[in-house]
Amino acid sequence: xxxxxxxxxxxxxEFTITVGATEVEEKVTTRLGELRRTVQIPGFRPGKVPExxxxxKYGDAVMGEVLEAAVTDSSQEAMTERSLRPAVxxxxxxxxxxxxxxxxxxxxxxxxxxxTPMDFSTLEVERLVAKIGDDELDQSLTKLAxxxxxxxxxxxxxKSRKGDVVVIDFKGSIDGVEFDGGAxxxxxxxxxxxxxxxxxxxxxxxxxxxxxxxxxVTFPEDYGSAELAGKEAVFDxxxxxxxxxxxxxxxxxxxxxxxxxxxxxxxxxxxxRMEAEYGGFSRERLKRALLDxxxxxxxxxxxxxxVESEFDAIWEQHEQxxxxxxxxxxxxxxxxxxxxxxxxxxxxxxxxxxxxRVQLGLLLTEVGTKNNVExxxxxxxxxxxxxxxxxxxxxKQVFEMYQSNPQAMASLRAPIFEEKVVDFILEMAxxxxxxxxxxxxxxxxxxxxxxxxx
Numbered sequence: 001x002x003x004x005x006x007x008x009x010x011x012x013x014e015f016t017i018t019v020g021a022t023e024v025e026e027k028v029t030t031r032l033g034e035l036r037r038t039v040q041i042p043g044f045r046p047g048k049v050p051e052x053x054x055x056x057k058y059g060d061a062v063m064g065e066v067l068e069a070a071v072t073d074s075s076q077e078a079m080t081e082r083s084l085r086p087a088v089x090x091x092x093x094x095x096x097x098x099x100x101x102x103x104x105x106x107x108x109x110x111x112x113x114x115x116t117p118m119d120f121s122t123l124e125v126e127r128l129v130a131k132i133g134d135d136e137l138d139q140s141l142t143k144l145a146x147x148x149x150x151x152x153x154x155x156x157x158x159k160s161r162k163g164d165v166v167v168i169d170f171k172g173s174i175d176g177v178e179f180d181g182g183a184x185x186x187x188x189x190x191x192x193x194x195x196x197x198x199x200x201x202x203x204x205x206x207x208x209x210x211x212x213x214x215x216x217v218t219f220p221e222d223y224g225s226a227e228l229a230g231k232e233a234v235f236d237x238x239x240x241x242x243x244x245x246x247x248x249x250x251x252x253x254x255x256x257x258x259x260x261x262x263x264x265x266x267x268x269x270x271x272x273r274m275e276a277e278y279g280g281f282s283r284e285r286l287k288r289a290l291l292d293x294x295x296x297x298x299x300x301x302x303x304x305x306x307v308e309s310e311f312d313a314i315w316e317q318h319e320q321x322x323x324x325x326x327x328x329x330x331x332x333x334x335x336x337x338x339x340x341x342x343x344x345x346x347x348x349x350x351x352x353x354x355x356x357r358v359q360l361g362l363l364l365t366e367v368g369t370k371n372n373v374e375x376x377x378x379x380x381x382x383x384x385x386x387x388x389x390x391x392x393x394x395x396k397q398v399f400e401m402y403q404s405n406p407q408a409m410a411s412l413r414a415p416i417f418e419e420k421v422v423d424f425i426l427e428m429a430x431x432x433x434x435x436x437x438x439x440x441x442x443x444x445x446x447x448x449x450x451x452x453x454x
Contacts, residue, residue: 003078011087011110011303016095017078019070019103027066032058067094067103075107085112087303110303115366118297123429125293127286130278130441132271140270145250148257151188151243159206160242162192166204167241170215172233179228186240197233204237213237281441287422288445290429291360302358311347311354318350368421375416383412 001023007014032054037047039054071092079086090109097103151165160166166189172182191201203215215235223229248254255266341349367373388398402408 001074001077003081006106007108011113011301012108013084013111014106014108015078016104016106017074019074021100021102024066024070024103025100027070028059028062031062031066035062063099067097070103071105078107079109084109086110087112088305088309110305113300113302113362115298115300115363117363117367117370118294120425120428121430123290123293123297123425125286125290125426125429125431127431127433128282128436128441129433130282130436130438132274132278132438136274136438137267137271140274141250141267144258144270145248145254148248148254149245150248151245154209154242154244157208158242159208160191160204160239162205163190163245165190165243165245166207166239167243168204169238169240170235172235174228174231174233179233181225182233182235188243200235204239207237207239207242209239209242211239213239278438278441285441285445286426286431290422290425294363294425295356295360298359298363300359300362302355302362306358306362307351307354310357311351314350314354315347318346364418364421367425368417371424373417373420373424375413375420379416380409380412383416387412 001020002018004016004018005013006016032051035058036049036051036054039049039058040046041049041053041057044050044053071094075090075092078084079090087110090107092105092107094103094105096105154164168187168189169185170183170187172179189195189201189204191205194201197217197219199217200215203217204213207213215237216232217235218232219225219228219230221230250263252262255261255263258266258269260266260269384399384402387402388395391398402412
């Protein structure tokens with residue numbers, strides 16, 4: 001094998017590699033010999049098929065197999081001898097080959113940059129901490145109680161209004177003919193929640209218990225049933241009872257419905273949940289601040305191929321989200337696209353994000369590799385269990401999908417590795433704490449930066 005370097009600029013490398021005709025022929029002969037021992041051809045015993053017949057019958061296939069292996073082996077050998085670490089898959093192009101002559105091809109690749117991590121003990125980063133006061137705890141408890149509000153019959157005769165619950169029997173018809181699914185009994189309709197066809201609830205508001213109401217509505221053009229879409233229907237509604245929502249009394253009895261022994265234990269459970277939630281926000285803000293510092297303190301050339309690949313992934317997500325939004329806007333008749341940015345502006349913005357991700361990804365990988373940061377099988381299994389729990393009833397399928405897909409398993413391992421490297425750096429950095437309000441902790445730091453700039 002002969003290797004000639006033809007380009008060495010920045011991270012770009014190109015080589016011309018020649019594999020001798022003799023070496024190629026030896027590999028072809030060896031492979032044909034292996035096949036000869038097992039192949040079955042009528043009129044010949046295994047291992048006795050003439051070489052000329054083997055070449056005639058299998059020569060082209062074997063030659064393709066040998067060339068592919070020769071390129072793979074020789075290109076890997078060339079990179080290993082020169083201690084080259086490719087950033088992306090090398091580009092191979094065969095430039096010359098004929099039977100009986102040398103194989104010649106070119107290999108172009110980008111190599112990983114040299115990265116020198118800073119002294120992390122010089123880093124100073126701030127951890128935002130929000131304490132949970134009685135007011136925050138009371139607010140959370142009140143919100144929980146609101147989710148479990150009940151309704152009770154209205155004791156005095158009055159018209160129903162938005163927010164009430166009416167118990168109704170209803171029967172719908174189109175052109176005087178009843179249709180399937182258009183009738184119901186003792187249905188509890190919460191007025192103002194938009195449970196029924198647009199316009200239905202509005203016509204029931206103001207009715208009293210014992211009254212009958214004729215409700216006329218038009219089914220939306222995109223209604224799920226083609227037989228009903230766009231058609232006008234009349235519903236005969238019998239208002240049997242009107243009920244009003246009552247606030248949940250926050251006491252020991254309510255706590256028991258939440259699975260707690262008493263109100264105090266419920267408050268303790270809510271405090272624990274809030275502390276975990278605030279702790280998550282605190283961790284994310286700390287990590288964000290650390291990554292911002294690392295990006296600022298490290299400058300090195302980025303492989304264009306990696307940046308482009310990351311940008312392509314981001315842009316594909318953007319296009320998919322845009323397509324979904326357009327479909328949603330079509331359904332609602334609204335237009336929520338208020339970014340006000342052109343595709344060129346968005347591409348410039350996303351390219352910056354791609355560069356940041358690649359830069360920090362390479363840096364954290366280098367730090368983790370040099371300092372033997374490892375992700376254990378227990379770490380991955382724990383993450384796999386957590387992922388499977390997101391799909392109740394389908395845990396087995398999730399396990400099988402990940403275990404049979406190396407890329408999927410890598411997607412579980414990567415964030416664990418990143419968090420371990422971040423912890424490794426934080427152990428050496430100086431971390432100070434600053435108490436903030438819950439609102440400050442959970443606010444968007446980018447929005448804060450924009451506000452201060454304005």
